[in-house]
Amino acid sequence: MTEKIYNGILIFAEQKNNAIHRVSYELLGKGKELSGKIGCSLNAVILGPEEINAPELICRGADKVYHIADSTAFNKPDELIYAENIVSLIKSIKPEICLFGATTFGRSLAPRVAASLETGLTADCTDLKTDDDMKLIQIRPAFSENILAHIKSDTYPQMATVRYKEFEEAKRDSDRTGEIIKIQPVKMNNDLIEILEEISNDGINIQDAKVVVAAGVSVKSAEDLSMIKELAVLLGGEVGASRALVETGIISKDHQVGYSGNRVKPAVYIACGISGAPQHLAGMKEAGVIIAINNDPSAPIFNIADYSIIGDMYKIIPEIISAIRNNNLAI
Numbered sequence: 001m002t003e004k005i006y007n008g009i010l011i012f013a014e015q016k017n018n019a020i021h022r023v024s025y026e027l028l029g030k031g032k033e034l035s036g037k038i039g040c041s042l043n044a045v046i047l048g049p050e051e052i053n054a055p056e057l058i059c060r061g062a063d064k065v066y067h068i069a070d071s072t073a074f075n076k077p078d079e080l081i082y083a084e085n086i087v088s089l090i091k092s093i094k095p096e097i098c099l100f101g102a103t104t105f106g107r108s109l110a111p112r113v114a115a116s117l118e119t120g121l122t123a124d125c126t127d128l129k130t131d132d133d134m135k136l137i138q139i140r141p142a143f144s145e146n147i148l149a150h151i152k153s154d155t156y157p158q159m160a161t162v163r164y165k166e167f168e169e170a171k172r173d174s175d176r177t178g179e180i181i182k183i184q185p186v187k188m189n190n191d192l193i194e195i196l197e198e199i200s201n202d203g204i205n206i207q208d209a210k211v212v213v214a215a216g217v218s219v220k221s222a223e224d225l226s227m228i229k230e231l232a233v234l235l236g237g238e239v240g241a242s243r244a245l246v247e248t249g250i251i252s253k254d255h256q257v258g259y260s261g262n263r264v265k266p267a268v269y270i271a272c273g274i275s276g277a278p279q280h281l282a283g284m285k286e287a288g289v290i291i292a293i294n295n296d297p298s299a300p301i302f303n304i305a306d307y308s309i310i311g312d313m314y315k316i317i318p319e320i321i322s323a324i325r326n327n328n329l330a331i
Helices: 023-038 055-059 079-093 104-117 225-234 243-247 313-327
Strands: 009-012 042-048 064-069 097-101 121-125 127-130 136-142 147-152 158-162 179-183 211-215 238-241 268-272 289-294 307-310
Touching: 009 023, 009 079, 009 104, 023 042, 023 097, 023 127, 023 158, 042 079, 055 064, 064 079, 079 104, 097 104, 104 121, 104 158, 121 136, 136 158, 211 225, 225 238, 225 313, 238 243, 289 313
Parallel strands: 009 042, 009 097, 042 064, 064 179, 097 158, 121 158, 211 238, 211 268, 268 289, 289 307
Antiparallel strands: 127 136, 136 147
C-alpha cells in the first residue's frame, strides 16, 4: 500500500469509569495544530458504554468520533481487547497519524497496536512537528533528557505516545458540530486474562496536584513519612517520592515522580531529602516554584531550585509545619 491512501489524524481518547482522561484533550489541542498544517481531518476513537460523553470530544476539536460501544467490554483496562478493536478501526479508516497519551495504560496499549499494524512507534514524546513533506517529526528526550531526539517514521500510520501535561488542553467550544459514528466491537472478551481484583490507589492524583511535597531516600522509615504527608495535607497537595524511596517499599509507585514515574507540573514542588538525579528532575523541573530541602549543599536539586534550604529535613519540616499551623499560612 502506498502512503497516499493514509489520511487524517486519529486520537485515542482514554477513559476510565466513563470519565475521559484529560490527556485526550491535550492530544486534541496538538492534533488541531498538526491537522491545520497538514490539511487533514482530526478524529478520535473512544471505547466505552453507550452513555459515555463522546460529544465532548467534538466540543474539543474532533471532526469525527468513532465510538466503539459496549456496556461492559471496556470497563477494565484489557490491552488485548482494546488493541484488537483499535487495530480493526485503523485498518478501516487508515489515518496517517495515531496519537496515544503516555499514561500507564497508553504506554502498554500503543505498542500492541503498533506491532499489529507493523508500524513504528515513538514513546513519551514531548513535542510533535511536521517537516517540509508534512511527515510527522516526533520529539522525545534521550539520555536522561540531555538531548532531544527527532524521529521520523517511514511506515504508516505514524504513531506516538505523548506525555501528559505536555500540551495545553484544546479549548471547549459547545457550538462545534461533528459526527459521532457508532461501531460494534470486533472483540469483547479475552479468555487469556482473568482480572481478579482492581486495587485502588486511594484517590492519588499526583499529576493534577497544585502542590507536591516529595520525599527522597533520606526518609528512613514509613513512620517518618508522616511529616511529609502532614505538610502535604496542610498545603492541600499530594505526596510525591523519588524512585529510590519507592524501591525501598516505603511508598507505592503511584507517588513516584520522574522519568519512569509521573511527570508533574504543580504550582509548588517541595523536594525533601531529594538529591536531584536526572531521572527525578525530568519529572518535576517544570514546576512553577521549586523549594529544595537537603543537608548536602552540593546536591544537584539546588541547581534548579527557586528556594534552597540547606539542613536536616527532620528539623526543618516540623518547623515549617509549626509555622503554618501557628500563623494559618497557606499556599
